[in-house]
Amino acid sequence: MSKLSRNSALEESPRFQEPASRRDFLGLAAIWSAVAAFGAALIGSLRLPMPSVFPESNSRVKIGHPERYPKGSVTHLPELRLWVFHDAKGLYSISSICTHLGCIAGRSADGIFRCPCHGSIFAPDGKVLQGPAPTPLHWIAMGLSPDGQLLVDTAINVPLGTRLPV
Ligand code: FES
Incomplete structure (x- = not known):
């Protein structure tokens, strides 16, 4: 096995993949927060037409x-x-x-x-x-x-x- 092919095999191994950066993590957290907020707002707006007290x-x-x-x-x-x-x-x-x-x-x-x-x-x-x-x-x-x-x-x-x- 040549030195070049051994290096590319190591790079594809999950152990040597670059960990998620802090920026990626914060981006995902922002997206999921927005999805959660939108979901809560949607549930709240669906409840609006129903009076809690008759x-x-x-x-x-x-x-x-x-x-x-x-x-x-x-x-x-x-x-x-x-x-x-x-x-x-x-x-x-x-x-x-x-x-x-x-x-x-x-x-x-x-x-x-x-x-x-x-x-x-x-x-x-x-x-x-x-x-x-x-x-x-x-x-x-x-x-x-x-x-x-x-x-x-x-x-x-x-x-x-x-x-x-x-
Ligand atoms: S509330 Fe205006 S006169 Fe009674």
Whole structure:
């Protein structure tokens, strides 16, 4: 075997191949990092259309049995941002969320709702007495659940004057 052919055989042997340089390693690391970041972004964007919280499950709330709201009563439920009324025609509820920009309107002893943010004033039945609110306060859907409790759905509005006869 000549000296020349012995040298070329040694060069082809994996033991004598040049090790990967630091630059090659960093280049590969950058490529794999980019692939991983793109994959994570793709997975995240695929999840976007799916809400993690379904509004239906939060908007339907039991507020106790009708006896809790005797005839003539006015009950504030601040956690739901609504008022429950019981008059001669039945039960109804009015949202205290101002229809202008969503501030919470307070209700005074005379039944008038006043929004502290921009001065809207609403009649006891929610109709606008003074703007800038464009529409009346919302009347909220109310019904009875199978266990006899009152059920409100804060995502559903009903026409003004709608009552639940009890
Ligand atoms: S948010 Fe109520 S008047 Fe503007």
